[in-house]
Amino acid sequence: MRREILARISAFENLTGxxxxxxxxxxxxxxxxxxxxAVANAGGIGACGALLFGPDEIADWAESFRAGSDGPFIMNLWVPDSEPHRDTxxxxxxxxxxxxxxxxxxxxAGETPILDFDSQTHAIIEARPTAFSSIMGLPSQDNVEALKEAGLLWFATVTSVDEARQAEEAGADVIVAQASEAGGHRGSFDPGNAELQSVGALSLLPTIVDVVCCPVVAAGGIADARTAIAALTLGxxxxxxxxxFLRTPEAGLNPAWADALAETSPTDTALTRGFSGRLGRAVRNRYVAAIEAGDIPDPAPYPIQRGLTAAMRKDAIEKRDIDRMQAWAGQSARLAQARPAGDILTEIAEDIETFLA
Structure with a gap:
């Protein structure tokens, strides 16, 4: 078993650098x-969630990263949903x-514009990260071909076995299996199925590993060596x-959010559509509880709900009010440490190496 895990890790490291x-x-x-x-300089892979970035911001982020590291990094985009239904x-x-x-x-407020996915994708190709990362669906074949021609790897985020099969058939180089423990938005291809496709890592990882040939990266619920080793053991x-990593000084998180993570047990998180209209896991604060209780009307579809909640979310950040804040959190939030990211990664990597020795 250990020899097999080491072989998988070695192949992934050779693929990504x-x-x-x-x-x-x-x-x-x-x-x-x-x-x-900090992550890349400690031997890991950096990452940028570029959903809200225009082409210039994508270029600026990549330039800033390269000013501090020559390590690998990925840039992630959401595959756009179809036009949402409007209910005045x-x-x-x-x-x-x-x-x-x-x-x-x-x-x-509900008139929330969506950035042009093709323009963002082109900007990422120009930025030349190690890999393009997708979530919420599959890019068009034209985009996939453009990414491959530019020499970028494609990391496809999935939440089910069927999605994993679709992604590999479309040409994904790496499958990112997002388990239900993950904080933030669920990556389901069909937003209406997100609740049904909330599968824990113990079931999701081995079943996906068994049906695809490309490497699988585990996401969701991983925050220390124990959880990382468990995921590697599962395939x-x-x-x-x-x-x-959100409590690290490099993350620069709002203090109210960072402090809340330290006290957040698995049952203190909830899957909610209340902030954006897309299902995501967040701290179960007063606002999330009000959505669950029906004290606030059912959320509008994404991105309408994101626009409607923008003023509240901004005000909560400015006032450090965790009860109204969009405080995304995975179920292992309490394992997050307020230490430098490089130290955390190095410690986890060393513990993995010791376990596999």
């Missing part, structure tokens, strides 16, 4: 270059309800850590 089987999970809004630099009455009710949770919500070739 990493020196450890550990990467940063790409988290939109929570992946400053400093965090990726529902949106009005949500605006009225949210106005008691923060600043008044503007009448046009993963590497792991991604998201929430586990």
């Amino acid at each position: 990493a020196k450890t089987p550990i990467g940063l999970a790409p988290m939109a809004g929570a992946c400053p270059p400093a965090l990726s630099i 009455l529902q949106e009005t009710q949500i605006r009225e309800a949210l106005s008691s949770w923060g600043p008044a919500v503007a009448a046009d 993963a070739s590497a792991v991604q850590i998201g929430t586990g």
Whole structure:
């Protein structure tokens, strides 16, 4: 078993240029270059969640990363959903309800523009990361061909066995298996199936490993050596850590969010559509509890709900109010440490090496 794990890790490291089987999970809004630099310089793979970045911001992020590291990194985009259904009455009710949770919500708040995916993809190709990372579906074949022609690897995030099969058939070089423990948005190809496809790592990882030939990276619930070793034992070739790095100084997280993670047990997180309209795992704060109780109308689809909650989320950040904050958190949040990211990664890598020796 150990020889097999070592072979998988070695193949992944040769493919990506990493020196450890550990990467940063790409988290939109929570992946400053400093965090990726620390991860990459310790032998891991840096990451940028570029969902909210235009082409110039993508280029700037990559330039900032390369100013501090020559290590590998990935850049992640969401594959766009189809045009959302608009319900004027529902949106009005949500605006009225949210106005008691923060600043008044503007009448046009739901008019949330989506950045052009093709332009973002082209910018990532120009930025030349180690890999392009996708979530929420599969890029077009034209985009896949362009990525491959540019020499980029493609990491495809999936949440089910069927999605893994589809991704490999489409040409994915690496499958990222996002288990239900993961913080932030669920990566389901069909947003309507996200709740049904919330499968834990113990079941998801081995079943995906058994049906694909490419390397599988485990994501969700991994925050220390114990959880990383478990994922590698289940068949993963590497792991991604998201929430586990959020309390590091390099992450620069809002103090209220960072402090909340230290006290967040698995049952203190919840899957909610309340912030963006897309299902995601967050700290179960007062706002999330109100959504669950039906005290706030059912969320509008993504990205309408994201626009409707923008004023509240911004106000919560400015006032460090965890009860209204979009505080994404995985179920292993309590394992996150307030230490330098490089020290955390080095310690996990050394423990993995010792276990496999």
